[in-house]
Amino acid sequence: xxxxxxxxxxxxxxxxxxxxxxxxxxxxxxxxxxxxxxxxxxxxxxxxxxxxxxxxxxxxxxxxxxxxxxxxxxxxxxxxxxxxxxxxxxxxxxxxxxxxxxxxxxxxxxx
Amino acid sequence: xxxxxxxxxxxxxxxxxxxxxxxxxxxxxxxxxxxxxxxxxxxxxxxxxxxxxxxxxxxxxxxxxxxxxxxxxxxxxxxxxxxxxxxxxxxxxxxxxxxxxxxxxxxxxxxxxxxxxxxxxxxxxxxxxxxxxxxxxxxxxxxxxxxxxxxxxxxxxxxxxxxxxxxxxxxxxxxxxxxxxxxxxxxxxxxxxxxxxxxxxxxxxxxxxxxxxxxxxxxxxxxxxxxxxxxxxxxxxxxxxxxxxxxxxxxxxxxxxxxxxx
Numbered sequence: 001x002x003x004x005x006x007x008x009x010x011x012x013x014x015x016x017x018x019x020x021x022x023x024x025x026x027x028x029x030x031x032x033x034x035x036x037x038x039x040x041x042x043x044x045x046x047x048x049x050x051x052x053x054x055x056x057x058x059x060x061x062x063x064x065x066x067x068x069x070x071x072x073x074x075x076x077x078x079x080x081x082x083x084x085x086x087x088x089x090x091x092x093x094x095x096x097x098x099x100x101x102x103x104x105x106x107x108x109x110x111x
Numbered sequence: 112x113x114x115x116x117x118x119x120x121x122x123x124x125x126x127x128x129x130x131x132x133x134x135x136x137x138x139x140x141x142x143x144x145x146x147x148x149x150x151x152x153x154x155x156x157x158x159x160x161x162x163x164x165x166x167x168x169x170x171x172x173x174x175x176x177x178x179x180x181x182x183x184x185x186x187x188x189x190x191x192x193x194x195x196x197x198x199x200x201x202x203x204x205x206x207x208x209x210x211x212x213x214x215x216x217x218x219x220x221x222x223x224x225x226x227x228x229x230x231x232x233x234x235x236x237x238x239x240x241x242x243x244x245x246x247x248x249x250x251x252x253x254x255x256x257x258x259x260x261x262x263x264x265x266x267x268x269x270x271x272x273x274x275x276x277x278x279x280x281x282x283x284x285x286x287x288x289x290x291x292x293x294x295x296x297x298x299x300x301x302x303x304x305x306x307x308x309x310x311x312x313x314x315x316x317x318x319x320x321x322x323x324x325x326x327x328x329x330x331x332x333x334x335x336x337x338x339x340x341x342x343x344x345x346x347x348x349x350x351x352x353x354x355x356x357x358x359x360x361x362x363x364x365x366x367x368x369x370x371x372x373x
Contacts, residue, residue: 023271027224056271056303058225061232088302093236 003032012044013037018051021059021086030062037066043075050081059086060093067102077102117142117274117306118163119175125158125167125330132158134330140323145300145307147317150327151352156310157201157278159327163308164198164276165189194222197272199264201279205251211262212238212247218269237265240295242288257284264292268299274306275299281313289313293320314353318342326352 002025007014013036017029037045045066052059067077079102082090087103090096116139125133133155140146148156161167162174171182176192184192205214215234219225225233238244241261251259260283267275277296281289293316299305311317317324318338325335326349333349334341344350 023219023223023225026229027226030226030229057233057236058223058229058271060236061229064232065228092240092298092302094239095236 002029005036006048010041012046013042014046014048016048016051020054021049021052021062022054022056023058026058026062030065033062033066034069037069037075043070043073044078045070045075046078046080048080049083049086052081052083052086055082055086055089057089057093060089060095063090063099063102064095067099078104080104115142116140117177118308120159120163121173121175123159123162123169123173125155125162127158132330133162136327136330136332138325138332138335140306140308142306143300143304144322145296145309145320146323146325147321148308148310148325148327149312149314149317149352150333151312154327155330156312156327158330160276160278160308160310164196165192194270195273197267197270197275199260199267199275199277199280201282205259205262205266207251210248210250211243211254211265214251214262215266215269218266222270233269234265237268238262240268241265242291257288260284261288261292264295271303272305274308277307277309279311279313280309281311281316289316290319296320314355328352 002018004016004018005013006016015033015036019025021029033045036042063077063079070077079099082103090099118140120139121137123133123136124131136155136159148159150156158167162169165181165184169181172180174181179188205211206217209217212231212234215237216230219230219233235244235247238247241264243258243261243265246254246258251262254262260280264277264280267277280292280296284292296307296309297320300307309317309320321338323335324338324341326333326341328348334344334346341349342353
């Protein structure tokens with residue numbers, strides 16, 4: 001399974017994404033994430049991305065959509081463990097300013 | 112050359128309307144690097160590009176991609192190869208009835224199961240990369256030539272291709288936009304590790320972005336190597352190209368008269 005629910009309380013969930021976050025995996029991962037964050041009381045989603053081996057702009061688009069969905073309900077997205085490659089793609093997409101509030105500095109060394 | 116080749120071209124010959132336009136063309140395209148193919152108009156650059164993007168049929172043992180002979184591709188392999196590559200044609204090749212953003216979305220709709228919301232965001236990201244996010248909902252006919260070229264580049268990037276082919280990226284662009292495009296090409300290599308093949312006759316742009324250069328003339332490779340190798344080439348024809356010196360007429364007078372009288 002590409003998304004694992006690591007922790008949950010009434011307002012916050014912690015999800016772990018593993019392997020690729022790309023155009024092939026995003027459709028399924030998105031379904032799982034949206035199902036969780038559309039629950040009425042959820043205000044914060046932490047995504048643990050240490051296990052993400054590769055990410056493309058479909059992955060960036062999903063992160064942005066998740067961020068926007070939460071923002072609309074005054075919630076917050078936290079991205080933990082994004083690797084250098086993922087951070088560079090966010091930068092290439094010129095979204096580092098938008099997502100900078102979500103990115104928690106605990107990078108892994110993978111690409 | 113340290114990087115392993117993605118594409119190997121070996122003694123490629125090609126004909127168009129009975130004329131041979133490529134003669135024993137051989138070189139390698141290194142992975143994660145920018146290869147610039149350059150030469151004067153009509154030297155065979157675009158024909159070579161058409162072979163590389165599988166728009167022109169290639170014979171056996173002439174082009175290998177990751178060690179596999181393109182001449183043996185069946186429809187399935189051809190389709191898989193086309194999903195790995197992005198191509199920017201000189202004209203931009205946009206659908207006139209679709210908005211700019213819809214044009215970018217076409218390959219994603221055709222080749223992926225991504226939902227419309229994600230596709231829309233991806234299209235806008237690509238348009239932002241080329242500085243066109245403000246005109247996402249315009250029709251191609253409402254854009255200038257240079258903007259259409261940039262929209263074409265955004266579309267060629269839609270699928271985050273592993274290999275990107277770009278035909279004359281700077282043609283029709285003002286110097287500032289052309290420089291921004293060169294910068295984007297470098298960023299794509301650095302950030303996404305793309306292998307990029309650029310066909311151009313713009314010398315400045317070529318030397319700014321190339322890891323490897325291939326100089327062609329009359330369907331043949333004059334020289335291939337690093338930008339420094341090309342710059343210091345002892346080949347008079349290469350130097351003529353670099354100095355932008357015009358040919359002194361390709362036909363001798365008697366041949367010219369004979370042709371006029373024929």
